[in-house]
Amino acid sequence: MKPPFLPNRPTGQPEGTDGQSRRRQANEESDELDLFPWLGNLWEGRLLILAALVASLSLGLFYAWWTPPIFQSEAMLQLQAKKEKPSDASFTKMESLFSEPVDTRSEVEIIKSNLILGRTIEALDLDVVAEPILAPIVGTAMARRDLKAPRMEVDTLELPLLMQGHFFSVVALPGGSFQWLAPDGAVLGKGQPKELVTAEYLGEPLKLQLRRFWAPAGQKFRLFRRPMQDAIERLRLDLDVSERAKLTNILGLSLRGQDSVKCAATLNKIVDEYVRHKLEKRSAEIAKAQAILLGKMPELKARLETAENRFSQFRSRSGSVDLSREADGFLSRSSSLSSQVSGLKQKREELLRTYRETADVVTTLDQQISKLQQEMNQIDSKVRVLPGLQQEVVRLSRDVQVATELYTALLNNIQQLQLASASDLGSVVVVDRASVNLEPVAPKKSVILLFFLFLGLACGVGLVALRRSLRRGIEDHRIIESKLGLPVFVTIPHSKAQRLHHETIQRSTDGLHLLAIQDSGDLAVESLRSLRTMLNFYMKDAPNPVILISGPSPTIGKSFISANFAAVLAQSGSRVLLVDADLRRGKLHKYFGLKNRLNGLSDVISGQQGWESVVKTTEVERLDVISTGLLPPNPSDLLMLPRLATFLDEVSKKYDYVIVDAPPVLPVTDATIIGATAGTVLLVAKFAQHPLDELRTAVKRFESHGIQVKGCIFNDIKPVGWGNNYRRYNYIYNYGFNK
Structure with a gap:
C-alpha cells in the first residue's frame, strides 16, 4: 500500500524530538572514554600481532x-697488612721496611695493571x-656444538712488532700437515703439529709452532697476534x-x-702473577734493608771495639772504681737515652727514603730526638759535677753499653730479615683459586626470550596502531552523527555471500543476482529491512516517493x-521501480540478468521513448527496473532536461517507491541534478574508506544545491566479532525496531 506523503517541512525546522534525542545520545557516546574500540582493533589485528610475536620469538x-x-671463573684473595708482632722489639722496627697498611683500591689497580696483565698474556x-x-x-655457532669442528x-x-695485528693464514693439508701463508698469500712454509716452522718475510724472521691441529684438508684458519696493549685492554674489560x-681486606676476582x-x-x-709481584716487591725491600744494615755493621762493630778498648785501658790505669748510687743512675739513664736517640736517627734515615725533611712525620721525629738530646745534656751536666774518676767511668761505661746494644x-735485625727473606709467606693469601665452571653465566636464555616476547608484542601492537592511524576512513558511525549531525539510519555488515554474487556479476552471468532473494537470511539483508522500517517513518513528510541513493565516491x-x-x-x-541513473558506469541491469543496458533512462530523457516502453519486469514480484540505456557522451547536460522531472513525477504516481541509483556526488554533478526532484536523499558511506572531510564535502555539495540529505547508510561493516564493535553492530541491527 502506498504510504502517505505530506508536504516537506520548511528549511530549518527541527527534525523532531526523536531526531534531537538521537543526536544528543550520539554526542554523549562520542565523548565517553571507551576502551573497547581499541581492544576491538587489537583483536582485529590479532594475526598481525601473532605474526610479530612469532617473528620476534624466532x-x-x-x-x-x-x-x-x-x-x-672466580678467585678470592686476602690482603694482610702486617705480620703478628714478633717477640723481638728490634725486629718490629725493621718490619716497617717491608710492611705497610693495606689500601684495597691500590691493590685492585695493581691487579688490573699492565704489569700483571701483561705478564699473564x-x-x-x-x-x-x-x-x-x-x-x-651460523658457522661459528654450529662449530661450538661440534666436537669435530676445526681447531688450532x-x-x-714469533712476529716482529710491525707485523702484529696483520692477518696470516694457515691452511690444512692432507695427512694432518699445514701450510703457513703470509698476509699477501705468499707461502711461508709447511709443517706438522709440534714442529717448529721458521720463515722469513719482508726481511724479518718468523717462527710458528702448533701445539694441536685438526681440520679437514682445505680448511683455512686466520692467525694473528694482537698488539700487547690491545690484548691488555680486552683482558681488563x-x-x-x-x-x-x-x-674486610678480601678481594674477589x-x-x-x-x-x-x-x-x-x-x-x-x-x-x-700478583702474588709473585708482591713477593718480589717484599724481597726487594728486605734485600734493600739488609744492604743498609750490613753497610752499618762495620761502623757499629768498630765503635763497639773502640769503646771497649778505651774502657779496658782506663781500668788498667785506674784500677777498680766504685760508682756511687747517683753515678750509677746517671749511667743507666744516659745509656737508655743514647740508645733511643740512635734508634730514632735510624728511623729518620728510613723515613727520608720516602718523605721529605719538611714532612710532618719527619719533623715530629726531629722534635723527639731534640727532646731526648736535651735530656741527655742535662744528665751530662750533672755528671760533670761528680768526681773526676767517676765522670770518666760513667762516660766510658755508657759508650760501651750503647755500642753493645746497637750492635746487638x-x-x-739482620738475622730476622734473613729469616723473612727465606720464608715464602707474603702479605697476600690465596683463599680460593679459580676452578673450571661449565655452567655459562650468559646469555640468560629465559631473559632473552622474555625480552623478545615483549618486543614482539610491542611491535605487533605498534603495527596495529600504525595501521589504524594510517586508515583515515571512518569506522565508527557515531563520528558521522556527532561531527556532521547526519543520522546514520543503518549499518550494513560485510557479507561473504555478496562477494560471491559480485564475482558472478563481474563475469556477466545470466540470472538474478540479488542477495535479498537468494540469501534472504543474510545479516546485510536484515539491515536493509531495518532501513525499510525506518524510512516508513522518515518519509511521511516527503513530497514524493523518490529515494535517491548516492555516495561521495565510486x-x-x-x-x-x-x-x-x-x-x-x-x-x-509495495510496487517498486528501480532506476539506474548512473549514466556513466551504471550496471544495475547485471543484478537482474538483463543482457544489456539498452532501452533505458537515457532514451526516456532524450525523448526517444516513453518510460512505459523501457520498464523491464524482473523475477521479483512487484519490482520493475529501468536501466541506463545507451550511455550518453554528456550525462550532466542530458539530466538537466525537464523530461527528467516529468519522468520522475509520472512514475511517482504509478509506484509506491522509486529508487534512483545515482552517480557519486563528488566526482560529478549528476546526483545534485537528480536530487533536486527527489523526495528523499540518502548518502552511502563505506566502512573505513571515507575521511570525515570527504563526507562533510559530500553533504555540503548537496546542501549548496538546496538538497537536504536525510540520512546515511554505513555500508560494508567488518565487525571484529569481539568487544564494543560487535555490540555496536547489534545495536544498529535492532535500531529500526526500537523506534
Missing part, C-alpha cells in the same frame, strides 16, 4: 642459539688469535676485581670468557544497496 631463539656462551699467549674461517652468521692451538708465534665487603678452561687458567695466572740490635556499494533495498521493499508488498 629472532630471540636464533639470538640465544647464535650468541656464544659466556663462562665465569705473555705467559699464556693470550695475544695470539687462531680461529677457523667458517660460514658467515698455537704453541709459538673481562676482569672484575672488587672488595667483597667493606674493610672474576673473569669472563667463552672458553671455561682457558678462563680459569687465565684467572689463576693473574693471581699467581743490628745483628738481631565503489562503495550503492548499487548493491539500491538493488537489494528495492527487492526488500517489493517483498513487503
